[in-house]
Amino acid sequence: MIIVMRPGSSENQIGEVTKVLESLGLGVHISKGAEVTIIGVIGDKRVLNDVPLELMPGVEKLVPIVESYKLAGKTFKPEPSVIDVQGVKIGGKELVIMAGPCAVENHDQIVQAALSVKKSGAQILRGGAFKPRTSPYAFQGLEEEGLKLLKEAKDASGLLVITEVTSEKAVEISDKYVDMFQIGARNVQNFQLLREVGRSGKPVVLKRGPSTTIDEWLNAAEYIISEGNYNVILCERGIRTFETATRNTLDISSVPVVKNSSHLPIIVDPSHAAGKSKYVAPLAMAAIAAGADGLIVEVHPNPRCALSDAAQQLTPESFDELCKDISKLAQILGREFNYGKQ
Amino acid sequence: MIIVMRPGSSENQIGEVTKVLESLGLGVHISKGAEVTIIGVIGDKRVLNDVPLELMPGVEKLVPIVESYKLAGKTFKPEPSVIDVQGVKIGGKELVIMAGPCAVENHDQIVQAALSVKKSGAQILRGGAFKPRTSPYAFQGLEEEGLKLLKEAKDASGLLVITEVTSEKAVEISDKYVDMFQIGARNVQNFQLLREVGRSGKPVVLKRGPSTTIDEWLNAAEYIISEGNYNVILCERGIRTFETATRNTLDISSVPVVKNSSHLPIIVDPSHAAGKSKYVAPLAMAAIAAGADGLIVEVHPNPRCALSDAAQQLTPESFDELCKDISKLAQILGREFNYGKQ
Amino acid sequence: MIIVMRPGSSENQIGEVTKVLESLGLGVHISKGAEVTIIGVIGDKRVLNDVPLELMPGVEKLVPIVESYKLAGKTFKPEPSVIDVQGVKIGGKELVIMAGPCAVENHDQIVQAALSVKKSGAQILRGGAFKPRTSPYAFQGLEEEGLKLLKEAKDASGLLVITEVTSEKAVEISDKYVDMFQIGARNVQNFQLLREVGRSGKPVVLKRGPSTTIDEWLNAAEYIISEGNYNVILCERGIRTFETATRNTLDISSVPVVKNSSHLPIIVDPSHAAGKSKYVAPLAMAAIAAGADGLIVEVHPNPRCALSDAAQQLTPESFDELCKDISKLAQILGREFNYGKQ
């Protein structure tokens, strides 16, 4: 960290700041410029988290030099992490596709969805049981009943299953039914919940929030990892901007940026970014071309009857077409995706 | 709601849409334009929440005409609501100021803060016991211990107290210690939590999220109200934009916009918007001038020793100065604030 | 267009609005809902551009139903446009790559750049002679001298050349040296300049501005087309958001959205979006995978010596690698790019 002093700050003020830093066991390096003096701080800055240096007389501002997360970063672990979920490896050579309906609605719907996405090559079934909805008057999910149906679909198809958890209670209830947890965009900074899934040890897909910077997102991952759970997969799903032609603005650059800063795998959710099924396939292709390790895609056996987010769900037919294209794309990128192997 | 059909949509397609609407008990009004046909929908559109009309053949898009919230809106209740918290009236002629430190740290700090803000005219003491922090390595609050200290400060000063709740468990623990709950910006769409404070019946300050539209914010209020708790006070605290000179961009326009759309009182948090204490007073004055019903301001007996968000907390002296100015401003606006009456 | 009346608006007020519309030759369709009355307007709404209907008593708001641009839209021309620039076809099956340094610096630099990007398959050479720079103290371009050098590079390489024009005078000077004009992001709503390049008839690459919606961007294209110049190529280069990890946030979704709304070709500038050369290739691949018709990429024979935007320029070697990958990608997408054919 760099401490920038105000133009005209006194020797005394510089001395006071130095004293505080040294008392915390930190090294100090002073550099006097033409206009301002700056103080370089050497050592583990986490001891400064709760020390308001910016209020000391003469201090203009603090400039962080290294990122605030540790366990999620490349400095801590330079080589990419591969998360092994019962044999399905996320972050390795093979692309992983999680697919299924926005919400679990009934037995037939979820089993049919599972069988069809598996046929196209998906390795993991998604389906929401706890649905956070903007309006209190919209369908909120089947809760435990939905989880049971998800488990039935798992048994019928042999796919792994993932579901979104929206509260500590939801984590507890879901634990025995699902193989992976998903933290939704609205909960990326619900720190209690992050700690809870951290303690569970179960693999977690952590979605980026609509106004979360990449740095904050990696700090959210840090919450999970710091509880001892390294099985975190990041998921880009679009950020909120002034553009309204799509539901969110897919920040495709986050894929190479995360690859550059973190060892964690990153997948992309083109469905929530697009908000309209006609834009899902181009965004999915772009995500893989940019280097993503996989996708999470909404697919519904009959989107016109879907109880939530109908507009953005693919039909099994369009999903199959997409998987075929992903398979070709994987080859030229030196990756693998076995379209229709099952 | 208006349904816009694609150019060239067939009579048949228009007929199908009409049939669905009528089967749900809604009225239909068709208007054929030069380029497109539009269908007006008449009746309570909440029955359409889970009907994916946008996927029916020939449908181009849906255009909402009336807002999705009801109980939070002016159509439902045209006259402004005044929330009475044990005699302190929020939303009436008198301006209400909630003030205190970001986090409760120890007995002396919180009692000293309470006595000093009371002297300047604040009616309610704020202090965080559960602190959501971006980094897991930063101070996270004293939890129940902090609530006890808050209660001690209440008893010592006679002020009402408010604290942020970050989980259902926090609601349960806080209930006996505090007079009001605060939902923080990161939890504005934590719907479980909104329902929980809704069920509690206790007055709630609902902060706007950094990427929440005013419409979504009023829908979040709707979650609380729809549980039977009408005691909701909205709180603008800045949104996330590209500008980084302040911590957030205070959306001052939200004050008149909310006054125009909702009967709920609205207060402003200039501290989190500014992120720097030197900008707090100008933003506080602007908020009141724009028509806000009050403020929630961070004040610390000794900001330089604060354990969180030190940079944005006012000293008791600057807070007193601000209250004096607010008092003068109140007069010319036809409102009241009794600076230093205690 | 739909006119939404306020709840409780009178018959009289509805009648007044109707009268104005009919006096302008427009058709009117009234629909009375449970809460509000709406008025559908039928006919060419351009006659309403300067009629402030929203101020008439009883009017709540206007809701546009069809887009405000005409000539740039798909309703006007459903099939995609292919722009033929002296034999190089943009928007057809073949992908087009424009490449070259940010700024023309000297003879050797631009000729060397031209020969190397041609070898990798680029069809058009880019190079700035008029450089808009945030700070007045940064290098502003060689102006006419730069254009002459660009022409020399054209003659030496046989490539077509494109340059950014920043004023009417720059259009006039550049006309005889270059084959295409580029309108930069900062000038996307410099309407005088748009009309000027419209009058020139020369093909124009129109960059999206950092805070321009897709709708406004297509309206900017409309300015050029309405002067009779249909040779407009749109260029996505990133928008401004809260995320600072990249220089701009590449709005990859704009590619399928533009393809859905307009007949104009769209290319992508990954260099200005990324701001860092290490992110250029993944974004370029993503752009083509999403359906873009080509790229405009910054390549400098020796980026370390570049006089502007050094950090985002590719070396000839990395550009060559990218072109090889684009060539493979083209094949699986059913497009063409003849890597290294020259």
Place this chain on the structure above:
Amino acid sequence: MIIVMRPGSSENQIGEVTKVLESLGLGVHISKGAEVTIIGVIGDKRVLNDVPLELMPGVEKLVPIVESYKLAGKTFKPEPSVIDVQGVKIGGKELVIMAGPCAVENHDQIVQAALSVKKSGAQILRGGAFKPRTSPYAFQGLEEEGLKLLKEAKDASGLLVITEVTSEKAVEISDKYVDMFQIGARNVQNFQLLREVGRSGKPVVLKRGPSTTIDEWLNAAEYIISEGNYNVILCERGIRTFETATRNTLDISSVPVVKNSSHLPIIVDPSHAAGKSKYVAPLAMAAIAAGADGLIVEVHPNPRCALSDAAQQLTPESFDELCKDISKLAQILGREFNYGKQ
């Protein structure tokens, strides 16, 4: 400026960077931290504007410490500037209000507007002759004819007049008719135009662009000042964000931020921020309460007949009411505004 080296950068790399800096006459200060080495650069960093240090081997990133503008900044001139426009002083104790219609339409309209706004206390008349409009089919202004009418209104009322200039040609034509130039939001980075008004020496109101940071805005002012014209007044008019309830999001914080970083006066345009006349007065009051030196407000004798931006123009009656309130507000802020003195 600070140069942050990559973890693991070699002595050799640090030596190379040092050599380049020293060859440019800059001082160097090296500080080795636990994880990274940083290099402090001492001297006038403008010599580095075109030196791509970020591409040198081992360099991670550059961190600017002092702002890039000089003449617009407080370091250059600590005391506030007061711009004297023929006796009207902007930036002093007196608040200055510029008011008038969005566009000059005809003799009666502009003269009537001038007389009425003068009566309420405005010192300067605004009126557009060159109108930048998003759609090419909207009214584009009367150009020179409009300037003549503006001059007639000036003669009739005794007010000073200001108009927006959108091109170098518009500057030339307007020069003899008006007392001040306005640079609109869309042209804040039209650097040719900035230099042109810089050379004119005439006072300039420089609006902030919808996606311009405060830092970039002050750099735009620097363009004007660096041509020798110090008579620059900044004007906040809202930025583009995800919120659509208002036309733009008024960044009220920019007022104290600019006061903290620059000596230039700052006024606020509540009309373009709000986009709806009902929100103009609260935003105007907020602006003055936050410390703005004045306002520029749209007032039309008959908004319902306005040819552009009708929805946001005040009637003379509401404007008069606002001026009365501003006058009271001025008093409690220690400023002056002589409501209705004329």
